[in-house]
Amino acid sequence: MIYTAYLLLIARNVFLCSSQDCFKTSWSSHKLVHQKLKSDGSLTSEGLQIDWLYCLKKGQTRTPQLPHFDWTGSLRPYPISKWRVVPGTIQKPDWAIDGIPKIEPNSDLQSRVEIKTASQIERMRETCRIAREVLDAAARFIRPGVSTDEIDDVVHEATIAAGGYPSPLNYHFFPKSCCTSVNEVICHGIPDARKLEDGDIVNVDVTVYYKGVHGDLNETYFVGSVDEESQRLVRCTYECLEKAISIVKPGVRFREVGEVINRHASLSGFSVVKSYCGHGIGELFHCAPNIPHYSRNKAVGVMKAGQTFSIEPMINSGIWRDRLWPDGWTAVTSDGKRSAQFEHTLLVSDYLLYLQNLVKLYFLISA
Ligand SMILES: [Zn+2]
Numbered sequence: 001m002i003y004t005a006y007l008l009l010i011a012r013n014v015f016l017c018s019s020q021d022c023f024k025t026s027w028s029s030h031k032l033v034h035q036k037l038k039s040d041g042s043l044t045s046e047g048l049q050i051d052w053l054y055c056l057k058k059g060q061t062r063t064p065q066l067p068h069f070d071w072t073g074s075l076r077p078y079p080i081s082k083w084r085v086v087p088g089t090i091q092k093p094d095w096a097i098d099g100i101p102k103i104e105p106n107s108d109l110q111s112r113v114e115i116k117t118a119s120q121i122e123r124m125r126e127t128c129r130i131a132r133e134v135l136d137a138a139a140r141f142i143r144p145g146v147s148t149d150e151i152d153d154v155v156h157e158a159t160i161a162a163g164g165y166p167s168p169l170n171y172h173f174f175p176k177s178c179c180t181s182v183n184e185v186i187c188h189g190i191p192d193a194r195k196l197e198d199g200d201i202v203n204v205d206v207t208v209y210y211k212g213v214h215g216d217l218n219e220t221y222f223v224g225s226v227d228e229e230s231q232r233l234v235r236c237t238y239e240c241l242e243k244a245i246s247i248v249k250p251g252v253r254f255r256e257v258g259e260v261i262n263r264h265a266s267l268s269g270f271s272v273v274k275s276y277c278g279h280g281i282g283e284l285f286h287c288a289p290n291i292p293h294y295s296r297n298k299a300v301g302v303m304k305a306g307q308t309f310s311i312e313p314m315i316n317s318g319i320w321r322d323r324l325w326p327d328g329w330t331a332v333t334s335d336g337k338r339s340a341q342f343e344h345t346l347l348v349s350d351y352l353l354y355l356q357n358l359v360k361l362y363f364l365i366s367a
Pocket residue numbers: 216279310312343
């Protein structure tokens with residue numbers, strides 16, 4: 001009963017927190033509610049049932065019961081909280097209301113790689129900076145005992161405080177404002193009531209929509225003290241992304257990205273996920289080019305100055321194969337071993353642009 005009362009408080013608080021001022025003024029009480037919830041220790045699913053339900057499948061079917069599934073590891077889904085509100089003043093993508101993207105699937109940018117204009121690039125820089133700051137806010141919050149739903153709350157509030165919309169929210173009915181992928185979850189984990197435990201690894205994937213463009217990045221974090229094998233996996237995944245970024249320039253084939261990543265991952269004895277790829281991004285959340293992270297892939301085309309896309313390798317401790325939970329979102333390793341991921345949104349710049357940025361940086365430093 002007590003649990004229920006706290007949860008209702010949270011739900012109301014989330015509703016009240018829909019404006020930046022309200023969020024600022026109610027932050028201390030908001031935090032108190034969260035702390036109360038945490039000090040209570042166990043959240044029984046009984047206590048969660050009124051407002052918190054399991055996500056059963058895409059399209060927002062929810063159930064009080066844990067769905068049946070041949071789980072691949074020790075992680076299980078937990079109930080998820082109610083919808084978080086986005087203030088009416090914030091510019092929203094076309095799926096925000098009914099969960100269905102309309103422009104994106106019908107755009108010719110699904111097959112043609114766009115060269116961004118100076119204005120688009122400028123707006124993407126602003127949006128990506130916000131996304132970076134939002135992810136940093138989430139990262140500061142991560143510790144044992146914090147639920148992934150609380151991380152989602154931080155992401156949601158930080159995004160709308162910056163005037164942005166959290167792109168994942170209601171995208172093809174995704175119920176939360178970011179993805180949180182714990183241990184054997186490869187990607188697209190749904191933030192829920194499960195509290196992070198000492199020794200977990202958790203990826204937080206943030207996308208912000210601001211001034212008509214998206215900025216997408218993610219990182220995997222250690223929760224408390226993590227075993228050596230997981231540390232090796234996370235470090236290797238970070239290096240895979242760094243090595244892939246280092247080859248990005250005009251004239252390089254998209255398929256090269258996968259060669260670089262696969263080489264580094266397999267040297268460490270890890271495998272590369274094949275079902276999820278990097279993607280073009282801009283005014284659309286996901287568009288051409290498709291960028292596989294594995295070797296001998298069939299990606300066509302070469303990089304050109306002005307293109308923007310994500311690189312986001314998912315590296316597995318065991319086998320590369322993935323499976324999908326019955327919620328229709330959560331991709332897990334088929335052997336239940338851990339998976340890590342890092343992501344950046346990139347702009348291919350030409351030499352002239354590179355020099356311009358160098359000059360800008362010089363004036364910025366000397367100012
Ligand atoms: Zn992405």
